[in-house]
Amino acid sequence: MSSTTLGAAPVPAVPPKIETPFHRFVAEFAASPIAVGALVVFAIIALVAILAPWIAPQNPYDLAVLDIMDGRLEPGSVGGTGITHWLGTDDQGRDMLSGIMYGLRISLTVGAGSALIACLVGASLGMLAAYAGGRTDSAIMRLVDLQLSFPAILAALMILAFLGKGILNVVIAIVVVEWAYYARTVRGSALVERRREYIEAAQCLALPTHRVIFRHLLPNCLPPLIVVGTMQIARAIALEATLSFLGLGVPITEPSLGLLIANGYEYMLSGKYWISFYPGIALLVTIVSINLVGDQLRDVLNPRLKK
Amino acid sequence: MAGTAHAAAGALLSALVLAPGGARAQQAALTMAVGAPVTSLDPHYHQLSPNNAAASMIFDRLVNTDHQSRMVPGLATEWRVVEPTVWEFKLRPGVRFHNGQEFTADDVAFTIARVPNVPNSPSSFAIYTRPIREVQVVDPLTIRFRTEMPYPLMPMDMSNLFILDRQTHEGAATEDFNGGRAAVGTGPFRVVSHRNGDRIEFERNDAYWGDRPAFARVNYRMITNDAARTAALLAGDVEFIDQVPTSDLAKLRGDQRVALSEATGMRIIFLGLDHMRTDASPFVTDNNGQPLPRNPLKDVRVRRALSLAIDRHAIVDRVMEGAATPSGQYLPAGIYSHVPGLEAPRADPDAARRLLAEAGYPQGFRIQLNGPNDRYINDSRIIQAVGQMWTRIGVRTAVEAQPWPTFIGRAGRQEFSAFLVGWGSNPEGSHPLRNLSATWDRERGWGASNRGRYSNPELDRMIEQALSELDDAKREKILQDAQRLAMEDVAIIPLHIQTNIWAMRRNLAHTARADELTRAQDVRPAAAATSR
Numbered sequence: 001m002s003s004t005t006l007g008a009a010p011v012p013a014v015p016p017k018i019e020t021p022f023h024r025f026v027a028e029f030a031a032s033p034i035a036v037g038a039l040v041v042f043a044i045i046a047l048v049a050i051l052a053p054w055i056a057p058q059n060p061y062d063l064a065v066l067d068i069m070d071g072r073l074e075p076g077s078v079g080g081t082g083i084t085h086w087l088g089t090d091d092q093g094r095d096m097l098s099g100i101m102y103g104l105r106i107s108l109t110v111g112a113g114s115a116l117i118a119c120l121v122g123a124s125l126g127m128l129a130a131y132a133g134g135r136t137d138s139a140i141m142r143l144v145d146l147q148l149s150f151p152a153i154l155a156a157l158m159i160l161a162f163l164g165k166g167i168l169n170v171v172i173a174i175v176v177v178e179w180a181y182y183a184r185t186v187r188g189s190a191l192v193e194r195r196r197e198y199i200e201a202a203q204c205l206a207l208p209t210h211r212v213i214f215r216h217l218l219p220n221c222l223p224p225l226i227v228v229g230t231m232q233i234a235r236a237i238a239l240e241a242t243l244s245f246l247g248l249g250v251p252i253t254e255p256s257l258g259l260l261i262a263n264g265y266e267y268m269l270s271g272k273y274w275i276s277f278y279p280g281i282a283l284l285v286t287i288v289s290i291n292l293v294g295d296q297l298r299d300v301l302n303p304r305l306k307k
Numbered sequence: 308m309a310g311t312a313h314a315a316a317g318a319l320l321s322a323l324v325l326a327p328g329g330a331r332a333q334q335a336a337l338t339m340a341v342g343a344p345v346t347s348l349d350p351h352y353h354q355l356s357p358n359n360a361a362a363s364m365i366f367d368r369l370v371n372t373d374h375q376s377r378m379v380p381g382l383a384t385e386w387r388v389v390e391p392t393v394w395e396f397k398l399r400p401g402v403r404f405h406n407g408q409e410f411t412a413d414d415v416a417f418t419i420a421r422v423p424n425v426p427n428s429p430s431s432f433a434i435y436t437r438p439i440r441e442v443q444v445v446d447p448l449t450i451r452f453r454t455e456m457p458y459p460l461m462p463m464d465m466s467n468l469f470i471l472d473r474q475t476h477e478g479a480a481t482e483d484f485n486g487g488r489a490a491v492g493t494g495p496f497r498v499v500s501h502r503n504g505d506r507i508e509f510e511r512n513d514a515y516w517g518d519r520p521a522f523a524r525v526n527y528r529m530i531t532n533d534a535a536r537t538a539a540l541l542a543g544d545v546e547f548i549d550q551v552p553t554s555d556l557a558k559l560r561g562d563q564r565v566a567l568s569e570a571t572g573m574r575i576i577f578l579g580l581d582h583m584r585t586d587a588s589p590f591v592t593d594n595n596g597q598p599l600p601r602n603p604l605k606d607v608r609v610r611r612a613l614s615l616a617i618d619r620h621a622i623v624d625r626v627m628e629g630a631a632t633p634s635g636q637y638l639p640a641g642i643y644s645h646v647p648g649l650e651a652p653r654a655d656p657d658a659a660r661r662l663l664a665e666a667g668y669p670q671g672f673r674i675q676l677n678g679p680n681d682r683y684i685n686d687s688r689i690i691q692a693v694g695q696m697w698t699r700i701g702v703r704t705a706v707e708a709q710p711w712p713t714f715i716g717r718a719g720r721q722e723f724s725a726f727l728v729g730w731g732s733n734p735e736g737s738h739p740l741r742n743l744s745a746t747w748d749r750e751r752g753w754g755a756s757n758r759g760r761y762s763n764p765e766l767d768r769m770i771e772q773a774l775s776e777l778d779d780a781k782r783e784k785i786l787q788d789a790q791r792l793a794m795e796d797v798a799i800i801p802l803h804i805q806t807n808i809w810a811m812r813r814n815l816a817h818t819a820r821a822d823e824l825t826r827a828q829d830v831r832p833a834a835a836a837t838s839r
Binding site for chain 1: 534537552554555556557558618621622625626680687688691692694695696698699703704705706707708
């Protein structure tokens with residue numbers, strides 16, 4: 001491994017061609033057409049989620065525009081309000097297409113938000129453990145072991161039982177169950193990096209500790225962190241969907257994908273498949289595309305996997 | 308089991324091919340599955356519909372109730388008031404318990420004495436014996452109960468108590484009943500075996516004094532998972548199920564192999580409102596989210612507006628899939644003291660908006676509607692639908708559904724402004740009135756479930772008057788007036804009365820009961836039903 005994997009490093013020692021590390025990264029990523037396709041799909045999903053309030057046929061969270069008489073309409077039906085429900089409606093008369101768009105917003109916000117916070121918390125603690133060593137290291141890593149030995153969904157359920165429902169509490173629960181992954185990853189690579197010459201050099205220059213950690217150590221631990229982060233976003237989205245499916249996440253009048261699936265699954269046997277099916281597909285596509293991107297990132301950023 | 312199903316299918320087929328009504332399905336055994344487990348075979352241990360259902364197969368009451376919850380002679384053939392504070396019951400002669408013991412007035416006296424002394428009862432039957440000050444055995448077939456005050460509800464109370472035998476049950480503990488040894492009554496079935504929470508096996512009591520049940524053997528299983536119960540019926544593992552989930556109704560109605568039976572139940576689903584606070588109510592704010600200085604729910608015009616905003620027919624049709632009846636009062640039609648002509652209000656959003664404006668809220672306000680998500684049929688869907696309808700008249704509604712234990716604890720502490728609950732009534736107006744809308748009074752036990760703390764001295768006076776009126780016709784009139792008053796004042800906002808639904812293989816017929824009890828004596832081969 002060299003210090004040239006990401007842009008934060010100084011000028012490469014021997015530039016073979018006119019290529020920045022970023023260019024090389026892009027070229028290596030683009031080597032897999034599947035990953036590029038997944039990235040495009042994810043970009044579309046993200047765009048739909050961001051633009052939902054402007055492009056959705058209906059505001060599915062406004063009770064005043066919902067009509068129970070439009071409940072459980074088949075895909076393609078026209079409701080009493082004149083809207084064509086391309087993906088049908090749920091039991092409350094909510095347009096499924098709009099519901100999925102808004103649901104994606106929640107999924108991505110919770111996924112990205114909780115992954116980011118968990119990353120900040122986990123990376124800081126992992127870095128601290130690696131740099132401080134000794135008792136601090138042991139204490140933090142035992143906490144990580146404890147956290148990882150708990151099934152994530154069980155831990156999240158307990159936290160939500162304690163904190164109560166609500167989207168913010170879901171984020172907190174996900175952060176609590178996921179920070180440990182980041183901490184362990186960062187500590188691992190920081191322990192390796194810490195013994196390298198450039199860190200020793202920085203320490204010899206008597207640079208302040210925080211500068212050594214944040215300017216020298218952290219940037220070189222980023223690649224594995226990015227990989228773990230991508231995967232954890234997908235995990236966080238799945239966890240939010242699970243918690244909402246169990247009725248512990250979002251309020252029932254503002255359903256996310258998990259709650260939309262939960263609302264519909266009782267009607268599955270009655271042949272009203274669309275209430276659960278389409279949100280399920282949306283969730284599946286989102287998570288798969290993130291995972292495919294993450295896989296390729298891991299291949300590109302991890303030199304050990306290079307042929 | 309498969310053999311039974313085959314025989315049944317064969318009988319059905321031949322009935323279809325041959326002349327209608329010509330071939331009678333001869334079936335000796337019935338396998339049924341109930342959704343709620345029977346917790347004990349001791350008939351005085353726990354007041355719970357599943358237990359009462361099993362008990363009413365094994366035991367009898369002095370006063371039985373028919374499928375519409377009307378009182379009919381049971382072990383008593385007649386009853387009357389001999390003095391204002393004395394009730395006399397004439398007992399049925401020649402009745403014997405399953406073990407051959409004769410039934411006499413002494414057994415009734417024994418039962419009355421046992422009821423308050425069942426240890427560890429989670430929900431005691433003692434409220435039905437408490438008014439009795441003295442029991443007098445006049446002769447082996449006559450018994451008298453003396454009360455402190457005139458007490459018109461005595462026959463109804465007796466319709467809740469299953470009669471035991473002094474010789475057999477002296478000293479019998481709840482465990483003796485559960486083990487089957489003491490599960491000996493005068494009823495149409497005797498217990499063969501009992502596996503707690505799993506199944507009870509019955510055989511017919513051929514010496515029964517009443518109508519002879521159609522089946523000689525009954526396998527009474529408990530399958531609590533809704534989907535599993537429906538699947539067991541469709542697969543032919545069981546022939547009869549109760550508590551059919553509304554989401555499966557459409558499928559079952561379209562299935563040629565299955566027939567449904569339904570009866571309007573006695574359970575009213577309603578919205579309670581905060582009547583207690585005159586200042587700010589916890590979940591009511593103005594349109595900017597600031598607390599209102601006064602509680603708008605104290606104004607009857609606001610309460611009427613909230614009631615008029617609700618399209619009860621849409622809720623029944625779309626949320627309940629028809630498995631309910633819209634209601635504007637506590638009790639369903641056909642029940643004693645139901646108020647004739649008091650219909651479920653028709654939805655009228657314009658009138659509702661006018662009433663709000665009159666009350667000083669032309670722009671409406673904001674409210675949170677709370678409810679359980681696991682207690683009543685489709686509970687969390689109903690509050691969302693109400694939320695839509697209130698929002699449309701300008702009362703912007705947030706909806707919050709919680710698991711029952713959390714929800715009901717908070718509702719009982721008056722933490723909510725508006726909330727959805729249900730109430731399973733006895734067939735008498737004083738029961739819901741006294742529990743739901745009488746002024747809360749811990750000493751008297753009144754208003755025990757009046758979680759909005761509605762209070763109206765005029766209504767209390769009328770309930771009191773009804774409870775000391777022995778003449779059924781006069782009492783009915785007072786109770787109807789009292790209910791009309793409560794509804795005009797919108798003490799509660801009634802939504803609908805749940806329908807009890809059973810499903811069975813098509814070769815069976817069932818007399819659906821208003822009281823939710825699932826009993827084998829109500830099931831018979833379908834061919835026999837057509838000949839009735």
